[in-house]
Amino acid sequence: MRHELQGCCGGFTRSEAIRDALAAGRRRSVREWDPRMPVPAGTGIDRRRFLAGAAGGLLSVYGAGRIGLSSRLLGEGIAEAAALQGPASPVLVSVFLAGGIDALSVLAPVGDPLYAKLRPTLAVPASAGLPFTEDPRLHWHPSATSFAELHNAGKVTVFPGIGYSSPDMSHFTSRHYWEVGATETRLATGWLGRYLDVAGSPTNPLQGLSMDGEMNPTLATARNPVAAIDRPEDFSLWLNGVWGEVFTWTLDSASALGDGQRRSADPALAQVAQAASEVGILRRALAPFRDANGNAAYTSPVSYPKSSQGDFPQRLAGLAAMLAAGLPLRCVAMTTDTQFDTHSAQEQMFDSGLTVVADSIAAFQADLEARGIADRVLVHVWSEFGRRAQENGSAGTDHGAAGVSLLVGTRASGQMVGGWPGLTNLDANGNQEANVDFRAVYCSLIEQWFGDDAGAVIPEASGFVRPQLIR
Amino acid sequence: MAHQSLADAETDGARPRTLTMPALDPSPIAVFTGPFTEVHATRLLWRAGFGPRPGQARALAALGLEGAVASLTRPAGAARLIGRPPHGADGRPLDPINVWGDDHCWWLDRMVRSDLQLVERMTLIWHSWFATSIEASNAQLMLGQNRMMRARALGNFHDLLIEVTRDPAMLLWLSGTSNTKYSPNENYAREVMELFTLGADRGAYTQHDVHEQARALTGFRNDWSNSGPTNFRFDPSLHDDGMKQIFGHRGRFSWRDTCRLCVEHPLHPSFVVAKLWGYFVGTPASARDARGLAKTYVRSGFEIRPLLEAILRHPLFYDGPRMVIPPIVYTAGLLRAQELTITTDDWAWIGEEAGQRLFDPPNVAGWDYTHWLDTSRWAGRFTTVTYALQDRVLNPNAKSYPMGENASHALEKALGYWGDPPLSAQTRANLLAFSRRAGQGITADWEQVTYRILRQNALRALIPTTPDWQTC
Numbered sequence A: 001m002r003h004e005l006q007g008c009c010g011g012f013t014r015s016e017a018i019r020d021a022l023a024a025g026r027r028r029s030v031r032e033w034d035p036r037m038p039v040p041a042g043t044g045i046d047r048r049r050f051l052a053g054a055a056g057g058l059l060s061v062y063g064a065g066r067i068g069l070s071s072r073l074l075g076e077g078i079a080e081a082a083a084l085q086g087p088a089s090p091v092l093v094s095v096f097l098a099g100g101i102d103a104l105s106v107l108a109p110v111g112d113p114l115y116a117k118l119r120p121t122l123a124v125p126a127s128a129g130l131p132f133t134e135d136p137r138l139h140w141h142p143s144a145t146s147f148a149e150l151h152n153a154g155k156v157t158v159f160p161g162i163g164y165s166s167p168d169m170s171h172f173t174s175r176h177y178w179e180v181g182a183t184e185t186r187l188a189t190g191w192l193g194r195y196l197d198v199a200g201s202p203t204n205p206l207q208g209l210s211m212d213g214e215m216n217p218t219l220a221t222a223r224n225p226v227a228a229i230d231r232p233e234d235f236s237l238w239l240n241g242v243w244g245e246v247f248t249w250t251l252d253s254a255s256a257l258g259d260g261q262r263r264s265a266d267p268a269l270a271q272v273a274q275a276a277s278e279v280g281i282l283r284r285a286l287a288p289f290r291d292a293n294g295n296a297a298y299t300s301p302v303s304y305p306k307s308s309q310g311d312f313p314q315r316l317a318g319l320a321a322m323l324a325a326g327l328p329l330r331c332v333a334m335t336t337d338t339q340f341d342t343h344s345a346q347e348q349m350f351d352s353g354l355t356v357v358a359d360s361i362a363a364f365q366a367d368l369e370a371r372g373i374a375d376r377v378l379v380h381v382w383s384e385f386g387r388r389a390q391e392n393g394s395a396g397t398d399h400g401a402a403g404v405s406l407l408v409g410t411r412a413s414g415q416m417v418g419g420w421p422g423l424t425n426l427d428a429n430g431n432q433e434a435n436v437d438f439r440a441v442y443c444s445l446i447e448q449w450f451g452d453d454a455g456a457v458i459p460e461a462s463g464f465v466r467p468q469l470i471r
Numbered sequence B: 001m002a003h004q005s006l007a008d009a010e011t012d013g014a015r016p017r018t019l020t021m022p023a024l025d026p027s028p029i030a031v032f033t034g035p036f037t038e039v040h041a042t043r044l045l046w047r048a049g050f051g052p053r054p055g056q057a058r059a060l061a062a063l064g065l066e067g068a069v070a071s072l073t074r075p076a077g078a079a080r081l082i083g084r085p086p087h088g089a090d091g092r093p094l095d096p097i098n099v100w101g102d103d104h105c106w107w108l109d110r111m112v113r114s115d116l117q118l119v120e121r122m123t124l125i126w127h128s129w130f131a132t133s134i135e136a137s138n139a140q141l142m143l144g145q146n147r148m149m150r151a152r153a154l155g156n157f158h159d160l161l162i163e164v165t166r167d168p169a170m171l172l173w174l175s176g177t178s179n180t181k182y183s184p185n186e187n188y189a190r191e192v193m194e195l196f197t198l199g200a201d202r203g204a205y206t207q208h209d210v211h212e213q214a215r216a217l218t219g220f221r222n223d224w225s226n227s228g229p230t231n232f233r234f235d236p237s238l239h240d241d242g243m244k245q246i247f248g249h250r251g252r253f254s255w256r257d258t259c260r261l262c263v264e265h266p267l268h269p270s271f272v273v274a275k276l277w278g279y280f281v282g283t284p285a286s287a288r289d290a291r292g293l294a295k296t297y298v299r300s301g302f303e304i305r306p307l308l309e310a311i312l313r314h315p316l317f318y319d320g321p322r323m324v325i326p327p328i329v330y331t332a333g334l335l336r337a338q339e340l341t342i343t344t345d346d347w348a349w350i351g352e353e354a355g356q357r358l359f360d361p362p363n364v365a366g367w368d369y370t371h372w373l374d375t376s377r378w379a380g381r382f383t384t385v386t387y388a389l390q391d392r393v394l395n396p397n398a399k400s401y402p403m404g405e406n407a408s409h410a411l412e413k414a415l416g417y418w419g420d421p422p423l424s425a426q427t428r429a430n431l432l433a434f435s436r437r438a439g440q441g442i443t444a445d446w447e448q449v450t451y452r453i454l455r456q457n458a459l460r461a462l463i464p465t466t467p468d469w470q471t472c
Helices: A016-028 A047-053 A076-085 A113-118 A142-152 A171-180 A191-199 A244-261 A267-289 A312-324 A346-371 A438-449 B038-047 B056-062 B064-073 B102-113 B117-129 B139-151 B157-165 B168-173 B187-197 B207-216 B255-264 B268-280 B287-299 B305-311 B315-319 B327-337 B347-354 B375-388 B407-417 B425-440 B447-465
Strands: A091-096 A156-163 A208-210 A331-335 A377-382 A403-408 B009-011 B080-082 B220-225 B228-234 B244-246 B249-251
Touching: A142 A156, A142 A346, A142 A403, A156 A438, A191 A208, A191 A331, A244 A267, A244 B425, A244 B447, A267 A312, A267 B375, A312 A331, A312 A346, A346 A377, A377 A438, B038 B056, B038 B064, B038 B315, B056 B064, B064 B117, B064 B305, B080 B102, B102 B117, B102 B139, B102 B327, B102 B347, B117 B139, B117 B268, B117 B327, B139 B157, B139 B168, B157 B187, B157 B255, B168 B220, B168 B228, B187 B207, B187 B255, B187 B268, B207 B244, B207 B255, B244 B255, B255 B268, B268 B287, B268 B305, B287 B305, B327 B347, B327 B375, B347 B375, B375 B447, B407 B425, B407 B447, B425 B447
Parallel strands: A091 A331, A091 A377, A208 A331, B009 B080
Antiparallel strands: A156 A403, A377 A403, B220 B228, B244 B249
16 A cells, blocks of 8 residues: 555556566566567668668668767658757756645745744744755755755756746646646647747657657647657567567568558547657667667666656656767656645655655756766756645645746756745635746747747747746 | 456357347437448447457447447346456466556456446446546555446446545545545545536636535545555544535535536536547537537436437447547457457556556546557557467467468468458558568578568568557
8 A cells, every 4th residue: 555645636657566567567578489589679680681671761770889879870850850950959858746746845934934824734844954045934845955956056947936827726727738838728739849840850759759658748749740758778669479670671661551641631540650650760769778688778977866656767867868879859858756746645745756856857967967968958847836825634735826846957047036925925715826927937948048939839928028047 | 355257257258148139219419321331330349349359340230230339338137258267477367456467457358358348448438537546545446446337337427426426446546535624625626526527617616616515525534454445434523514605506515415516517418428429439529419418418317328329329430530549448459359368467567558557547637538649659559469469479480381472462361360450552552562571581491481470470460550450
């Protein structure tokens, strides 16, 4: 029995057991059944034949180096995108803390007398956690010490009261607003997806990479391809009784079947076909990241935390390796393993969940710095809302309005935006009101980070005052 | 151990269920009038069940539209489980309560073997509609909920809502037993309106209604023993019996009133109709059809069966756009088409990889039936095919194979293996191109036999990965 999860109202993420089982299953997926089937997916026994017969103009990455693989070995679309982008092109990593993380615990107003009244059992003690240097009333939650240290080093821009007016307290509606970059329920493309439709490539699915093992709605495009994986080494395909070049041709054929119908007028056929088609590109691009046993074929220059909740730290490690290898990623989105919908058992959720999130992002930052690519990457940490100021009596908090968001990176301004909204001006439902609109932040990121026009991506962009976020 | 299948008859399949044909009531909306062919019966079996067994589509087509629908919506007697009982990879019997993943495999087995296919499919729909996850409770409570939903699969929505509201797995999942008059918790109150009965952003309710519904729902509690949650009950001393105002009505409302007020809300019938329709038809109902269905639903006192019988006969069900087959239906269908049953517990992690792990929906909104596929999910479906075929793979080390099997023979043989599914000309051409390429790859002597076997295995794997097969 997983007591620490009993208070959740929606499991947004997958359990440790499933992750473990998945990993175990994948390990099993390299079969002993047929001794003549030792080659990993997407390679092929006979390299000459494979290269000669590769479909769709794509080239094999078989035999390419581990990290630092050359772009000439990638699929043409990817190679072209990598060449166009150049080594300094900016990358935005969206990290979603699902469930609505409690801003009043992440940055606890230990110096505010109202706090103890509103949170008789849940108030973070003044002795715990490092002070938030930009506002002495606030202390970082002890689980967020890694964020505090990054902030002290000038690498975190904090939004202590972010949200939007007329807040919606539904997880799904509010999360949808953040994902699509508008307070609009019917918009079907994500804000990063629309950015990629405007500024991306029609041939490079890696430009928008979900690392949730499923598509992340933030990246949903109308036109240009995007892709979903878990860790890069997890992406493999195999069959019993089919191996060697016949297996390679089989995979080529599966992708060709997708290529043939990806523009079908029938949306269901097109959905399957697009995925099949893009799998063909991905399996070539990701083959160098996986060894013959299905394990990571890359190493990390720093150590990542271990998590009992899933593989969030390892997904970040895989991302750093892909970025270092020069894969043409532009927008990456992932969801943490823990969700923060703390209707009850809030403290346990923070202790276990937030520690892993903060330590993992700090490790990722150190990894990027060690590889010399930190100036290219910005991490955007967000949640769909904050929580009710008054605790609910089940050692938890109900859905609120304004929440907390962070930008992490060497080029983040390091200057808080909007200030802390305080506890005296709560809205009619007892929630903190937002003083920064998330869409203004999106506009700033598109313009200041990517150097493109936010007007083509965010509805009514001209109405938002852009905070300066990048140094 | 409470086991669902106790009441079900195991059978070897030698005596198929006699298909009775009770007359259906006239549909309140349009009815498909074209000839009811094997192609139509195939779509019906994929959307209202888990895909055809060999010969089943032909048998169903022979009943005609009304008879075919009635055979699904008006089954007589308890479910019969056809074929060999399930087991794990090492031959051990499944233990859904105690072994991780066996819960998934246990239900998948019912999807494969039950002859009450629509009952099983509706149970799956209710699981997504009232999405509850094992992550908040345990397999015993989840299987209890599953049994409850199966018993009411084609029944009355109001009754179902009452049972869901007091279901232990749901009480844990949406904080029902944390919601007391001393400390109201809005979790279930919001979702019962937003996701289960009324819908968000329709003006159906306000935050004040959420607050008052939470008060009405107070009073459930449970104990915690060493083995987990136990003794779920309603405790009046924890219930807030004060006056409440919900949807403009005033009263000392209780949790049963919450259910009643939701189903009696003027925006409830249209919500149920649109949501149920969306599980079966790939394009929205016209306003007129939606009104007709809503009227039928209210007149019947919130019965689901009349809605199903109308939807499953509607022209758009048969003429409308294709739908992506959900991953678990895809999996069950691959086994049914080969008359195989569960012989490995690998299906649990494969289900997760393909995007549908039973008893663990992604969140309280259930699975998104409009977006099943991306590169990762596609890879999960490929793995599904790999495992569905593993007991039937031809051994490439065999000494001999029919040497006259050329590229087109090989394709015909592989299509025959799957019962000659309807594929587009373009898809057939692509498969034939692969078959030729594999044939041209034969250069060395040893490849004459081996490559033909590899090719046959590959074709059998490729056919169900085609977009044609993955949609219906």
